Amino acid sequence: MSAFRTRGAARAGQYAALLAYLVFLAFPFLWLVSTAFKPATELGSLHPTWIPRDPTLANFRQAFEEQPLLRAAGNSLLAAVAAALIAVAVATPMAYVLARHRSRLTAAATGWVVVSQAFPFVLLIIPLFLVLKNLHLINSLPGLVMVYVVWSLPFALWMLTGYVRAVPAELEEAAAVDGAGRLRTLVSVTAPLLAPGLVATALFAFITAWNEFFFALVLLKTPEKQTLPVVLTHFLGAEGAADLGPLAAAAFLATLPSLVVFALIQRRITGGMLAGAVKS
Amino acid sequence: MTTAPKRSAARSTAPARPPGPGRDFGAWFLVLPALLPILVLSVGPLLYGIGLAFTDAQSGRTQATRWIGTLNFQDLLHDTLFWESFRIGLLWAVGVTVPQFLLSLGLALLLNQELKLRWLARALAIVPWAMPEVVVGIMWRLVYNPDAGVLNETLRDLGLGDGRAWLSGLGTALPAVIVVGVWAGMPQTTVALLAGVQNTPRELHEAAALDGAGAWRRFRTVTWPALRPVALAITSLNFIWNFNSFALVYVLTNGGPGGRTRLPMLFAYEEAFRYGQFGYAAAMGCVLVAVVSVLLALYLVGRLKGDQDR
Numbered sequence: 001m002s003a004f005r006t007r008g009a010a011r012a013g014q015y016a017a018l019l020a021y022l023v024f025l026a027f028p029f030l031w032l033v034s035t036a037f038k039p040a041t042e043l044g045s046l047h048p049t050w051i052p053r054d055p056t057l058a059n060f061r062q063a064f065e066e067q068p069l070l071r072a073a074g075n076s077l078l079a080a081v082a083a084a085l086i087a088v089a090v091a092t093p094m095a096y097v098l099a100r101h102r103s104r105l106t107a108a109a110t111g112w113v114v115v116s117q118a119f120p121f122v123l124l125i126i127p128l129f130l131v132l133k134n135l136h137l138i139n140s141l142p143g144l145v146m147v148y149v150v151w152s153l154p155f156a157l158w159m160l161t162g163y164v165r166a167v168p169a170e171l172e173e174a175a176a177v178d179g180a181g182r183l184r185t186l187v188s189v190t191a192p193l194l195a196p197g198l199v200a201t202a203l204f205a206f207i208t209a210w211n212e213f214f215f216a217l218v219l220l221k222t223p224e225k226q227t228l229p230v231v232l233t234h235f236l237g238a239e240g241a242a243d244l245g246p247l248a249a250a251a252f253l254a255t256l257p258s259l260v261v262f263a264l265i266q267r268r269i270t271g272g273m274l275a276g277a278v279k280s
Numbered sequence: 281m282t283t284a285p286k287r288s289a290a291r292s293t294a295p296a297r298p299p300g301p302g303r304d305f306g307a308w309f310l311v312l313p314a315l316l317p318i319l320v321l322s323v324g325p326l327l328y329g330i331g332l333a334f335t336d337a338q339s340g341r342t343q344a345t346r347w348i349g350t351l352n353f354q355d356l357l358h359d360t361l362f363w364e365s366f367r368i369g370l371l372w373a374v375g376v377t378v379p380q381f382l383l384s385l386g387l388a389l390l391l392n393q394e395l396k397l398r399w400l401a402r403a404l405a406i407v408p409w410a411m412p413e414v415v416v417g418i419m420w421r422l423v424y425n426p427d428a429g430v431l432n433e434t435l436r437d438l439g440l441g442d443g444r445a446w447l448s449g450l451g452t453a454l455p456a457v458i459v460v461g462v463w464a465g466m467p468q469t470t471v472a473l474l475a476g477v478q479n480t481p482r483e484l485h486e487a488a489a490l491d492g493a494g495a496w497r498r499f500r501t502v503t504w505p506a507l508r509p510v511a512l513a514i515t516s517l518n519f520i521w522n523f524n525s526f527a528l529v530y531v532l533t534n535g536g537p538g539g540r541t542r543l544p545m546l547f548a549y550e551e552a553f554r555y556g557q558f559g560y561a562a563a564m565g566c567v568l569v570a571v572v573s574v575l576l577a578l579y580l581v582g583r584l585k586g587d588q589d590r
Contacts, residue, residue: 014390014393014395015395015396015397017386017387017390018390018391018395018397018398018401019397021387021390021401022397022400022401022404024463025401025404025405025407025408025463025466025467026404026407027423027430028419028420028422028423028463029407029419031419031422031423031429031430032415032418032419032422035422035428043428044428045428047433047436048428048429048430048433050430089313090313090314090317091314093310093311093313093314094310094311094313094314094315096310097307097310097311101307103307105307105308105311109311109315112318112323114576114580115576116322117517119326119524119569119572120523120524120545120565120568120569120572121524121526121545122524122544122545122548122549122552122561122564122565122568123326123329123330123562123565123566123568123569124322124325124326124329124565125549125552126329126332126552126558126561126562126565127324127325127326127328127329127332127562128321128325129552129553130328130332130558131321131324131325131328146317146321147321149317150317150318150321150322153314153317153318157314207410210412211410211411211412211413211414212412213412213413213414213526213527213530214526214527214549217530218549218553228412229412229413229414229415229527232414232415232418233414233530233531235418236418236421236531244422244425244428247418247422248418248419248422251414251415251418251419254412254414254415255410255411255412255415258410258411258412259406259407259410259411261410262406262409262410263406263410266406266409266410
């Protein structure tokens with residue numbers, strides 16, 4: 001910035017704006033954490049404080065007693081891991097083709113990827129519900145996983161296509177000239193370079209499925225099968241009627257896995273998202 | 281496009297084949313694992329859904345589903361509740377997208393400066409971005425809580441009255457959920473715009489500064505032209521995503537009070553899965569898709585422009 005003179009007042013204004021943004025970003029989350037550790041007596045008081053006077057873990061215990069959180073987290077984990085692995089497994093070959101091989105097929109696929117990003121689920125969920133019902137896959141995690149795989153494919157394809165393009169085709173050509181077969185080239189040249197991209201894409205698909213609510217709400221009927229976001233809504237009553245402490249505790253716990261995973265891959269996602277939204 | 285080795289694995293030593301129809305076979309084989317689920321669980325249901333819109337399909341009905349032509353669409357035309365939800369959906373989408381864009385643009389420009397707390401802004405931005413929408417909704421319900429919420433307590437502390445029941449007030453519910461929508465989508469928009477800002481050539485900036493151009497002139501003549509394709513793409517996508525949103529408002533208000541926050545998606549969901557009107561809800565879906573398609577077309581035009589500019 002040395003090329004530009006920034007006056008002191010302008011700089012102060014910039015810091016004020018940045019501070020306002022930081023407060024706006026942080027305060028709901030800090031409130032959630034604070035509420036999660038407050039005993040019931042403090043939650044009932046008309047003058048809530050930021051820092052619990054008497055922090056407690058009782059809300060967490062109560063949350064686990066009130067709702068089958070552990071089982072719900074297990075369901076979420078299972079669905080998200082399966083969806084992530086399958087999505088990457090089926091998307092990678094297609095992404096390779098999209099990146100290296102331009103034809104009518106790739107044009108159509110790219111078109112579909114764009115359109116599906118913007119698609120309202122209303123029109124999709126009803127027929128999907130009927131199709132899965134006929135396949136006896138309502139209220140089953142495999143059914144949900146199938147939906148999640150398809151749902152995360154557009155973005156996975158986009159990210160992966162970008163990663164394949166980043167592997168110089170010259171490297172593959174050189175391997176081919178050296179007499180390596182196509183499969184050999186893919187396994188020993190392309191795959192190692194692609195590995196970080198595969199991991200990032202899988203983690204992204206994992207978060208997408210872990211956080212997903214709408215399909216899970218429609219497709220999972222019994223509490224034994226439901227995923228964490230759906231079970232969280234069972235804590236909600238009418239406004240004011242909800243049990244705030246356990247609600248906050250459960251919500252806080254449900255966020256931790258995606259926060260951790262997201263922190264790991266945030267930079268990669270930004271790149272992939274931009275490639276998806278603007279370039280390609 | 282670059283020329284990748286097009287040889288099949290089986291005949292690794294054979295010379296590269298000339299372009300021809302057979303060349304696509306290997307590609308098809310690689311594409312099929314992704315294409316099949318897409319066709320079966322995405323394109324298929326989509327067409328099926330459009331078909332359903334012309335039937336009287338209901339859940340749990342014993343008689344066969346009948347083809348009823350455009351009857352659902354005619355009913356929809358006179359369904360004031362649907363158009364009310366449509367209006368609310370547009371209000372919500374505009375109400376979220378516009379402030380989101382303006383605030384994010386300001387922030388992107390801000391974060392492009394060398395400020396001390398920049399890293400913290402980036403670190404915190406992960407929170408709304410990574411959170412499940414359901415948790416975002418729950419969190420803000422805690423903030424808005426009439427008695428134990430931080431918002432009312434802060435207002436009381438500042439002597440600004442006794443606070444309100446924000447989410448259940450007829451006049452405050454929609455603005456209150458809009459604030460949450462802006463909060464939830466801002467980091468993503470900011471990061472996208474920041475990347476766009478960083479793509480503007482620094483030399484041009486410096487040249488303009490040397491020519492004596494002020495901050496606003498530099499923004500208009502250097503930053504904005506480079507940023508426009510990104511801005512257009514992200515804004516139209518945000519608008520579409522917001523118009524289609526469900527989970528956030530479902531958790532915050534479930535469409536209440538008195539339907540004041542009943543977004544089209546919530547309305548269609550209720551129609552389909554509470555009242556079992558599959559055909560009618562599918563018709564709603566078609567109308568919403570038609571609207572979104574127009575927006576999508578705008579987005580695609582923006583993208584094509586972006587490609588040309590590159």
